[in-house]
Amino acid sequence: MHRIVLFIITAAALVSAQSAKLLADRVRMDDANKDGTVTKAEFKGPPQMFQKFDKNSDGVLDAGEIAALASTPFGGTGTNKNRPAPDISLKLPDSITQVSGVVYGKGGTSDLLLDYIQPKKKEGRLPVVVFVHGGGWQSGSRMQSLRQLVPLVEDGYFGVSIDYRLSGEAIFPAQIEDCKCAIRYLRANAETLGIDTNRIGVWGSSAGGHLVALLGTAGDKKEFEGSGGWQGHSSRVAAVCDWFGPSDLFTMGDFPSKLKHNAPDSPESMLIGGALKENKDKAQNASPLTYVSADDPPFLIMHGDKDEIVPYNQSEILFAALKKAGVDVTFIPVPGEGHGFRSQEPAATAKKFFDRVLKGKK
Numbered sequence: 001m002h003r004i005v006l007f008i009i010t011a012a013a014l015v016s017a018q019s020a021k022l023l024a025d026r027v028r029m030d031d032a033n034k035d036g037t038v039t040k041a042e043f044k045g046p047p048q049m050f051q052k053f054d055k056n057s058d059g060v061l062d063a064g065e066i067a068a069l070a071s072t073p074f075g076g077t078g079t080n081k082n083r084p085a086p087d088i089s090l091k092l093p094d095s096i097t098q099v100s101g102v103v104y105g106k107g108g109t110s111d112l113l114l115d116y117i118q119p120k121k122k123e124g125r126l127p128v129v130v131f132v133h134g135g136g137w138q139s140g141s142r143m144q145s146l147r148q149l150v151p152l153v154e155d156g157y158f159g160v161s162i163d164y165r166l167s168g169e170a171i172f173p174a175q176i177e178d179c180k181c182a183i184r185y186l187r188a189n190a191e192t193l194g195i196d197t198n199r200i201g202v203w204g205s206s207a208g209g210h211l212v213a214l215l216g217t218a219g220d221k222k223e224f225e226g227s228g229g230w231q232g233h234s235s236r237v238a239a240v241c242d243w244f245g246p247s248d249l250f251t252m253g254d255f256p257s258k259l260k261h262n263a264p265d266s267p268e269s270m271l272i273g274g275a276l277k278e279n280k281d282k283a284q285n286a287s288p289l290t291y292v293s294a295d296d297p298p299f300l301i302m303h304g305d306k307d308e309i310v311p312y313n314q315s316e317i318l319f320a321a322l323k324k325a326g327v328d329v330t331f332i333p334v335p336g337e338g339h340g341f342r343s344q345e346p347a348a349t350a351k352k353f354f355d356r357v358l359k360g361k362k
Contacts (some may be wrong), residue, residue, distance in 0.1 A: 030043050037062050038066065039060050043061070053065055090146060092150065095154065098117045099115065099118075102114050104182050104229075105182070105228035105229035105230065106228045106229055107165040107169075107170065107174060108165070108170060108174070112162070112163060112165075112178055112181065113163045114163065114185075115142050115143070116160045116161070116193075117150070119156060122194055123156070125194060126157060126195050127196055127199035127354070128157065128160060129152050129201045130201070130203070131145040131148055131161045131204065131208070132145075132179060132202060133163075134205045134209070135166075135206070136207050136270075137166060137175060137210075137267055138167050139166065140166075140207075142161040142162050143161075145161040145208075148203070151347065151351060152354065155355075157354070162178070162182045164178035164182075167270045168270075171270075171271060171273040175271070177226025177228060179202075179235075180224060180225055180228075181226060181229055183215065183235040183237060184235050187200075187233040188233050200238055201237060201239035201241070202215050202239070203350060204241075204242065206339065206340075207245070207267070208245065209244055209245020211245070212237075212241070213247060213288035215235070216242075216297050217288045217290075219235065219295075219296070236297075237297055238298075238358060239298050239299075239300075239357040241350045242299060242300070242301045242315070243350075244302070245310065247314045247317060247318035248284075249261075249272070250276055250284055252268060252311060256311070257309065257310075257311050258309060262275065263275070271286060289318055289321055292322055292325050292327070293325055296327045299318075299319075300329075300349070301329065301331045302333075303315035303333060303334065304333075304334045304336070304337030315331060332349060334346060
C-alpha cells in the first residue's frame, strides 16, 4: 500500500514538473527575434500573466525569468495551479469501483484527464452525472469532486469528474471546449462504459457552475466545440445543476463582493485575457446568460444568499432569463450560506433533481 501511495504522489509531482517545463518552452516560442528575451509585445499570453512572470517589472522576460518558470512547478502562474494529488483518503463503498486518469481528449498539446466511479453491479445503461470543479478557473482538480458523486453512484448513476485547462494555461474558450470534449468522449465510448447517452447531466460549483451553465445554454454553439477529439458526437447535455456560478461576467463587478471583479487580475479578467469592463464582447461571449434559449435543458440553480464571492444576483438573472425563455428551471436560494454549502441538504436536492430529469422519478 505504501508503495502505491508513493507512486501516486511521485507521479503527481512529475506531472507538475512537466507542466512547468511546457510553460517555459511555450514562453520561449514567443521570442520572435530570437534574442533570448520576450517583450510585452512578443508575449502571446494574457497581460496579467506577463506581469506575474516579469519579477523585476522591467517589461521584459529575460532568460533567467523564463528559466524560473520551468524550475517552479505550478509557480503561481495559474497553469494547473494548485491541482492536488489524488485523494487517497476517499473511501469508496464496496459497491463502487473507480477508474482514474482516463485521457478523454487534448487541450492544446496536453492530455485532458477524467476519473469515473460506477456501481460494481450494473443494470442496463446508466444515467451519467459529470461534475466540473471550481477554483476561479485558476486552480482545482477533478480529484476534489468525486465525493459529491458517491451518493448518486450508490443509486445507480455513472459519476464522472473532469479536469480542464486553467486560465494560466489557456484563456477562454479553452475551458468550455474541454468540457464539451468530455461530453463527446462519453458519447463516443458509451458502449464500452455502459452509459445512456440520452441521460447525461452536469453539475458544477462556482467556476464549475459557470461552465456547466454554459454547457446547458451554449449546447448548440459550434464555435465552442474546439478540436480536442471525438468530433461528430454531440456535446449537448440533458440536465444542469449550477451551484453559485457566474452567469454574466460583465456585470459581476457592479454588485457588492469581497473580490474586485473588474480588476485586471480578477479571476474573471484572467479567464478572458483582459479587464472585464475593457473587454465587453469577450466577457459576454464567456457568459451563460448570453446564450439562453427555449431549447436549453432543465436547470437547477442553487446559491447561498450570503455569498460574498460570486454575487447572488448572478443566479437570479440567469433564473429569470431561463424562465422567460420557457426552460424548465428551478432556483433555490440557500439561506445563511456563503460561497459554498456546509450542510448536505443542497447535495440531496441536487440528487432529487437528477432523479427527476434523468430517471423520471416524481
